[in-house]
Amino acid sequence: MTGTGKVRRVGVDLQDSDDTRSLVEAIEADNPDVELLHMPGLVKVTTTGELVIRRESVEKLLGREWETHEFQLSIVSYSGNIAEWDDDKIVIKWEH
Amino acid sequence: MAKLSMRERYSLLTRDLDWTPTYVDPKIVYPYTRYEGIKIHDWDSWEDPFRLTVDSYCKYQAEKDKKLYAVIDSFAQGQGHLLLTDARYLNAVKLFLQGVTPLEYQAHRHFGFLARHLDGPGPRFAALCQSIDELRHTQTEIHTISQYNKYYGGLHNWSQMHDRVWYLSVPKSFFDDGLSAGPFEFLTAISFSFEYFLTNLLFVPFMSGASFNGDLATMTFGFSAQSDESRHMTLGLGVLKFMLEQDEDNVPILQDWIDKWFWRGYRLLSLVAAMMDYMLPKKVMSWKEAFELYLEEQMLNGLFPDLEYYGIRPPRHVEQAITEKEYMSHQVYWVLYNFSHAAAFNTTIPTAEELDWLSASYPDTFDRYYRPLWDRAQQIADSGGRFFYGGLPMLCQVCQIPMGFTEPGDPTTISVRSSEFRQERYNFCSDGCKWIFDREPEKYVQAWLPVHQIYQGNCGGASIPDVLAWYGMQPGDGGEYGASPDKASWDEWHAQAAAGGAE
Numbered sequence: 001m002t003g004t005g006k007v008r009r010v011g012v013d014l015q016d017s018d019d020t021r022s023l024v025e026a027i028e029a030d031n032p033d034v035e036l037l038h039m040p041g042l043v044k045v046t047t048t049g050e051l052v053i054r055r056e057s058v059e060k061l062l063g064r065e066w067e068t069h070e071f072q073l074s075i076v077s078y079s080g081n082i083a084e085w086d087d088d089k090i091v092i093k094w095e096h
Numbered sequence: 097m098a099k100l101s102m103r104e105r106y107s108l109l110t111r112d113l114d115w116t117p118t119y120v121d122p123k124i125v126y127p128y129t130r131y132e133g134i135k136i137h138d139w140d141s142w143e144d145p146f147r148l149t150v151d152s153y154c155k156y157q158a159e160k161d162k163k164l165y166a167v168i169d170s171f172a173q174g175q176g177h178l179l180l181t182d183a184r185y186l187n188a189v190k191l192f193l194q195g196v197t198p199l200e201y202q203a204h205r206h207f208g209f210l211a212r213h214l215d216g217p218g219p220r221f222a223a224l225c226q227s228i229d230e231l232r233h234t235q236t237e238i239h240t241i242s243q244y245n246k247y248y249g250g251l252h253n254w255s256q257m258h259d260r261v262w263y264l265s266v267p268k269s270f271f272d273d274g275l276s277a278g279p280f281e282f283l284t285a286i287s288f289s290f291e292y293f294l295t296n297l298l299f300v301p302f303m304s305g306a307s308f309n310g311d312l313a314t315m316t317f318g319f320s321a322q323s324d325e326s327r328h329m330t331l332g333l334g335v336l337k338f339m340l341e342q343d344e345d346n347v348p349i350l351q352d353w354i355d356k357w358f359w360r361g362y363r364l365l366s367l368v369a370a371m372m373d374y375m376l377p378k379k380v381m382s383w384k385e386a387f388e389l390y391l392e393e394q395m396l397n398g399l400f401p402d403l404e405y406y407g408i409r410p411p412r413h414v415e416q417a418i419t420e421k422e423y424m425s426h427q428v429y430w431v432l433y434n435f436s437h438a439a440a441f442n443t444t445i446p447t448a449e450e451l452d453w454l455s456a457s458y459p460d461t462f463d464r465y466y467r468p469l470w471d472r473a474q475q476i477a478d479s480g481g482r483f484f485y486g487g488l489p490m491l492c493q494v495c496q497i498p499m500g501f502t503e504p505g506d507p508t509t510i511s512v513r514s515s516e517f518r519q520e521r522y523n524f525c526s527d528g529c530k531w532i533f534d535r536e537p538e539k540y541v542q543a544w545l546p547v548h549q550i551y552q553g554n555c556g557g558a559s560i561p562d563v564l565a566w567y568g569m570q571p572g573d574g575g576e577y578g579a580s581p582d583k584a585s586w587d588e589w590h591a592q593a594a595a596g597g598a599e
Contacts, residue, residue: 008398013300015319040380041307041315042300068102069152073159076303076322077296079394081402082145082330087102094398096405 009035010080010092011046020074022061023053030054042076050093051080106147111140114217126215132278134350135343139216142338146327153225157232160320167316168239177247178593181309181377183586184577187441188375189240189314190250191367192302194440195267197237198258202271203286204230210279219338222331229324236317243313248582250440253568260555261567262546263367263432263439265496269543270364274357276539280339281353287332289357293399295325296390297365305376333399340406347407356535358411359528363495369425370432373454374446382457383425392418413528419504422458426466431500433473434485438560440569442577445473465507482576488547493522493540494529501525517541 012027014020020043027045028034030052037044045051058066068090084091100108117125129136170176180186207227214220245251258264274285303318339346369383381389400410429443436443446454451470454462476483489498503509513530514523517537524530533540549555556566564574572581 008401009393010398013296015323039301039304041304041319067152069146069148069156072146072156072323072327073163074323075326076319077300078326078329079398081333085102085145085147094402096402 007048008094009046009048010051010078010094011044012051012078012092013042013044013076014074015076016041016043017074019062023058023071023074025061026057027051027053030057046079050083050091053090055088102147102149102152105149105151106144109149110144110217110221122215126213128213128279129215132280132349134280134339134346136215136339137342139214140218141341142216142218142334144218144222145330145334148222148225148327153228157228157324160323161232161236164236164316164320165239168236168243168313171313171316172243176310176312177244178589179310179312183248183582184442184444185309185311185375185377186244186248186582187250187443187577188302188305188371189244189311190248190441191263191371191375192314193237193241193251194254194257194261195264195367197234197241197254199267199271200230200233200237202275204228204234206275206282206286210282213279219331219335222327222334226324226328226331229321229328233317233321233324236320240313240317247585249570249573249580250442252570253440256568257440260546261440261569262491263435265544265546266367267364269496270360273360273539283332283335284339284350284353285357285360287328288336289332289354290361291325291328292332292336293358293395294361294365294391295329296394297386298368299325300390301372301380301386302368304380305372305378308378308380309376336403337406340403340408344407351408352535354408355412356532359413359417359526359532360495362417363497363525363529366424366428366497370429373425373457374429374443374450379450379453384421384457387417387421412531413526416504416526416528420501422461423465423502423507426454426458426462427500427502428497430466430469431489431498434483435489435498437484437575438564440567440573442575442580442582444577445470445477461507482579484575488550490523491545491547492525492529493543493545494524494532496543496545497525499523499525 014023016038024036024043024045027047031047031050034045034047037046053068053071055066055068068085068087071090078092080092081095082090083093083095116122123130204227207223207230211220211224211227214223241251241254258268271286274282277285299318299322303315303322306312306314306318336350339350369387372379372381372383372386396410396414400408432439432441433443433445451467455467458466473483489500491498499510499512501511503511511526512523513525513527514521515530515534515537516522518541520541522533522537522541524533546555550558550563556562577583
């Protein structure tokens, strides 16, 4: 359904909610090759290599302040390793 | 003073507030972290990537709970249960809530134990947060149980049933196996294998199924729990990599645990496979598709190349699981169908539409091996009967599932393995379960096998009604859905609506 099994993708599964729409847009803007898979109640966002979520991009789209910790309210699951999570960005990738 | 960064706050909480004991030997303060053979040289090198602190934990958990209970309240006020696709759907929820709610509570207790007994402050705090999360999950699931328990059967005695009922011994014995292991094996079993490796197959398609079938209550507790789950996944993967990095001697021990807990968890998920393919009136994806997406694609092609770096290979017996994706759900649901007269959920023959969906989803196996079973069941139903299996099944000594699985690659021969230990013979459903037994026979000979217990006279009597009374079930909790009180109530409520509403 996603990819061929040869390219290693990383991704997050997010609740399909109002805030999530801006999150998904921010992810699409900041990452190349984003694929979306909609399932009832959730959306699966994947990309190749690494997936970055930037606070600035999310804030611009939401039109309000957004702490990276707030991402916890939307996330359902993820595939990869959370390599960085600080005040400005979250990075998910495979390490090796 | 400027606001501290996440990194600084986390460091202050987990490093600054910790101290090294000097009056008492650390081995006495933390007595459980050495006997399993795992060597840890530097606990401080473990960091929670979430960098969670008390303030942010409380803030976001409170917000999650507010959202969740607002939905549950409006669900209750708006008679949300009437908006389900069909009351038949609830049998999936019953199986889930009966099986999983008590596990959440056990997880709460055991992570509380780890929050005291791990040597490092980072993993201790992560375990504390998880302990509180698991209690929250227990509570939200009990609130969901209470919504449905007002109108439907099967959910009135879930706690006692967990300790007694045959199919619930599958999840119970799985978790007891983890609880009775040492802390590092528990973390590998529950945090890594279950929460990271397999959880997506349990929660994600199931909660999406709840959403698709109009079940706001389950969808909401599910997604709310799952938002904590991503933290638990992180703990699981983090703790595994931490152990692998600490000492090369840890690698073979962890490989063994990954092998064992993959198969334990995978067998447990066979109940989920049956729910997804048979118990959701509106299907989200087949078990096979979910397995390919979450297990083969994300884990075997994503995670395991990462772990290879440490000398870890994909779990033993995983090829068998891949072969079984074509037939596992069918075999397990057939067992549930045959034995639901002794269960606290109802089963029924899939509709013609569903049978066609199964044919399309399993083109290589369904029409050839499983549709004929349903055709037979339908013939019996057409002449006014209902096929239930009259005897008691033989159970696998390890996973405790009735022996209904077949030989890999041969869907017509039941697979039976056995081992002898202290002049007794023990039976298993698969190479995976036999391998697990042979590693630790002293542990698994103690298994509380529901069928053996009935034969030994420990379950209220020798007849099915005696045993069901001892299980704490009520008439109508189990059996054929078409003849169930749930269906009768559902038809009555919806007939009122069709006739212009109730008085």
